[in-house]
Amino acid sequence: MEIAYAKAGGLVPAIVQDDRTGEVLMLGFMNEQALAETRRTQEVVFFSRSRNRLWKKGESSGHVLKIRDLRVDCDADALLVRVEPVGPGVCHEGYRSCFFRRIDEDGQAEVVEQRTFEPEQVYGPEKKG
Amino acid sequence: MEIAYAKAGGLVPAIVQDDRTGEVLMLGFMNEQALAETRRTQEVVFFSRSRNRLWKKGESSGHVLKIRDLRVDCDADALLVRVEPVGPGVCHEGYRSCFFRRIDEDGQAEVVEQRTFEPEQVYGPEKKG
Numbered sequence: 001m002e003i004a005y006a007k008a009g010g011l012v013p014a015i016v017q018d019d020r021t022g023e024v025l026m027l028g029f030m031n032e033q034a035l036a037e038t039r040r041t042q043e044v045v046f047f048s049r050s051r052n053r054l055w056k057k058g059e060s061s062g063h064v065l066k067i068r069d070l071r072v073d074c075d076a077d078a079l080l081v082r083v084e085p086v087g088p089g090v091c092h093e094g095y096r097s098c099f100f101r102r103i104d105e106d107g108q109a110e111v112v113e114q115r116t117f118e119p120e121q122v123y124g125p126e127k128k129g
Numbered sequence: 130m131e132i133a134y135a136k137a138g139g140l141v142p143a144i145v146q147d148d149r150t151g152e153v154l155m156l157g158f159m160n161e162q163a164l165a166e167t168r169r170t171q172e173v174v175f176f177s178r179s180r181n182r183l184w185k186k187g188e189s190s191g192h193v194l195k196i197r198d199l200r201v202d203c204d205a206d207a208l209l210v211r212v213e214p215v216g217p218g219v220c221h222e223g224y225r226s227c228f229f230r231r232i233d234e235d236g237q238a239e240v241v242e243q244r245t246f247e248p249e250q251v252y253g254p255e256k257k258g
Contacts, residue, residue: 022151071228099200
């Protein structure tokens with residue numbers, strides 16, 4: 001099938017959802033090569049906009065995301081990846097999900113989840129992965 | 130708080146998730162004004178890239194999305210909106226979720242959900258909303 005990569009400069013957003021709990025864990029972007037690698041390895045590979053290269057989730061932390069289901073939306077310009085996450089969390093700040101902050105009524109971001117791991121022990125001087 | 134709109138040309142992806150079931154319903158984009166309108170009205174307002182204007186979800190179908198929780202990710206460049214959806218589905222093709230197709234092993238898109246409404250009866254000659 002054709003994915004509408006061109007619509008957003010070659011990248012489509014890919015939502016990562018825990019297949020067991022339904023929790024939305026993070027959002028990344030994939031280009032054609034990242035999706036091909038994701039499908040080939042059955043583990044999530046993004047295209048990192050900041051590093052401008054393919055980025056296998058878990059490449060430094062070991063917290064890989066095993067594919068359980070792969071969906072595409074009606075316009076073929078967004079992906080939903082249901083995964084089995086390996087490890088205590090996907091977020092480089094030490095949380096299970098990157099969406100650990102609520103925007104409250106005053107527009108302030110408030111942390112509403114508990115840390116599940118110490119990022120320094122997992123990433124060392126690196127920030128992500 | 131500051132949302133990183135600049136990172137992707139003024140728009141951030143906003144994941145819409147059913148607050149009750151956990152099902153991911155769709156992905157849209159918001160600019161600063163769309164997020165402000167979403168917060169003010171407590172119903173989802175996107176910025177439509179194809180129409181180049183604010184787009185209140187449900188403006189033609191009546192299938193509005195009532196805000197139940199609003200989250201921002203670690204990098205402040207993606208939103209997660211948990212909603213109570215009004216009506217039988219959010220997808221203009223007649224499904225509860227826009228992610229009604231699986232990408233199978235051969236890379237083909239396969240419909241794996243049941244239609245929940247007849248789009249022609251809801252949208253008439255219009256295609257979305």
